[in-house]
Amino acid sequence: MKNRILLGFALLAALALTSCASDDTADINITDNSVTNNTTTGGGNTGGQTIFLSGTYTTDLTLDANNTYKINGSLIMAAGTTLTIPPCMTIEALAGGADVYIAISVGAQIDAQGTADCPIVFTSDAAAPAAGDWGGLIILGSAPINSVSGNATATSEIASLPYGGTVTNDNSGTLRYVRVQYSGGSADGQSENNGVSFYGVGNQTTVEYVQVFEGKDDGFEFFGGTVNADYISVVNSQDDSIDWTEGYTGTITNAYVKHGADHDKGIEADGFNTDIGNNSSPIFFSAPNVTNLTIIGLGSANSSEAIRLRAGTRAIFNNVLLEGYNEGFDLDGNDTDSPTGAGVTSGETQVTDITFTDITTKVKNDTGVMFTEADLIAGDGNGTGTDYATWGAGWTVGN
Numbered sequence: 186m187k188n189r190i191l192l193g194f195a196l197l198a199a200l201a202l203t204s205c206a207s208d209d210t211a212d213i214n215i216t217d218n219s220v221t222n223n224t225t226t227g228g229g230n231t232g233g234q235t236i237f238l239s240g241t242y243t244t245d246l247t248l249d250a251n252n253t254y255k256i257n258g259s260l261i262m263a264a265g266t267t268l269t270i271p272p273c274m275t276i277e278a279l280a281g282g283a284d285v286y287i288a289i290s291v292g293a294q295i296d297a298q299g300t301a302d303c304p305i306v307f308t309s310d311a312a313a314p315a316a317g318d319w320g321g322l323i324i325l326g327s328a329p330i331n332s333v334s335g336n337a338t339a340t341s342e343i344a345s346l347p348y349g350g351t352v353t354n355d356n357s358g359t360l361r362y363v364r365v366q367y368s369g370g371s372a373d374g375q376s377e378n379n380g381v382s383f384y385g386v387g388n389q390t391t392v393e394y395v396q397v398f399e400g401k402d403d404g405f406e407f408f409g410g411t412v413n414a415d416y417i418s419v420v421n422s423q424d425d426s427i428d429w430t431e432g433y434t435g436t437i438t439n440a441y442v443k444h445g446a447d448h449d450k451g452i453e454a455d456g457f458n459t460d461i462g463n464n465s466s467p468i469f470f471s472a473p474n475v476t477n478l479t480i481i482g483l484g485s486a487n488s489s490e491a492i493r494l495r496a497g498t499r500a501i502f503n504n505v506l507l508e509g510y511n512e513g514f515d516l517d518g519n520d521t522d523s524p525t526g527a528g529v530t531s532g533e534t535q536v537t538d539i540t541f542t543d544i545t546t547k548v549k550n551d552t553g554v555m556f557t558e559a560d561l562i563a564g565d566g567n568g569t570g571t572d573y574a575t576w577g578a579g580w581t582v583g584n
Contacts, residue, residue, distance in 0.1 A: 264292030282370035286320025294358030317401030321368030330409030331432030355387025369401025421445035451480035456497030479570030482509035506570030526554025
């Protein structure tokens with residue numbers, strides 16, 4: 186595939202000399218599979234091309250709104266490059282499962298800035314699209330994670346790309362008014378893509394007005410990092426809608442979750458990755474702040490936990506509305522290496538202003554640390570959740 190879509194035979198010849206950069210994955214050959222579909226409308230305007238994108242890009246890639254783009258493999262932006270997508274574009278991905286995805290490597294950026302009237306949409310190209318058709322969007326940065334110590338890096342589940350470091354204010358670009366649909370393709374029994382995966386992403390990255398719709402695995406998953414996410418929506422995710430682990434310490438503000446027939450938890454939160462261990466020194470756990478949160482389940486008889494906190498995670502919740510679950514909060518852990526309950530007794534985990542609707546058990550304590558419901562919750566009945574009807578209008582689907 187050409188590294189940049191440009192007009193002019195001289196530039197096309199120059200691009201043919203560009204080679205792929207080396208990274209932690211096997212070399213990926215970039216093949217030009219473009220199909221030219223030039224058409225002329227009644228007004229005399231020339232239509233664009235259908236262009237297939239895959240491979241490792243070592244120079245900037247700017248999409249042209251006049252063209253149609255299809256992801257037909259792994260599209261990896263190497264360090265130092267930027268993927269730029271204008272408003273109103275729909276980028277289709279071949280329904281090829283986990284091997285079809287977009288990855289923004291450490292040191293690269295994505296600039297995807299849609300608008301409420303013209304969101305950017307990543308979706309399946311299948312005639313009858315379904316959850317798991319393709320991989321999803323993967324963003325990697327150099328912010329702290331607790332699965333490694335010092336300056337070491339970890340490796341992502343999908344694409345085997347490095348991430349993590351000590352740069353809390355790392356910048357991986359901008360996602361604004363973006364929708365990711367029918368993602369979550371499974372690579373094997375343990376590795377599955379999410380809608381959007383943030384691996385060690387820093388807090389200078391902008392994430393606002395982003396929806397994941399009909400995903401096979403998690404909606405948003407935060408693997409450590411400090412990125413802040415504002416105005417995010419997850420509808421019909423078949424696993425957890427919002428997931429954090431590996432020492433995530435950003436903020437989530439104005440989040441809306443609505444479950445479909447197949448689902449797991451509204452939030453599943455780990456203080457560290459239990460498959461790897463907490464290897465940070467000094468030890469730290471995930472500890473985000475979540476403000477203006479609404480989670481809608483299928484009723485207390487049909488949905489299990491709205492929010493599960495485990496593996497020592499801390500979290501501060503403000504203004505929460507939970508509806509239609511057997512359990513509101515389920516806290517798991519112990520009094521040693523997974524001290525989730527200790528976060529409650531220390532005041533590092535608190536819930537302020539919350540409303541429970543059709544919730545059988547508000548708080549379940551499986552931590553090995555004694556605490557009362559009053560130790561965790563203040564302002565029961567005062568929560569209104571997020572104003573999704575206002576900020577989600579027009580650009581989201583499935584509401």
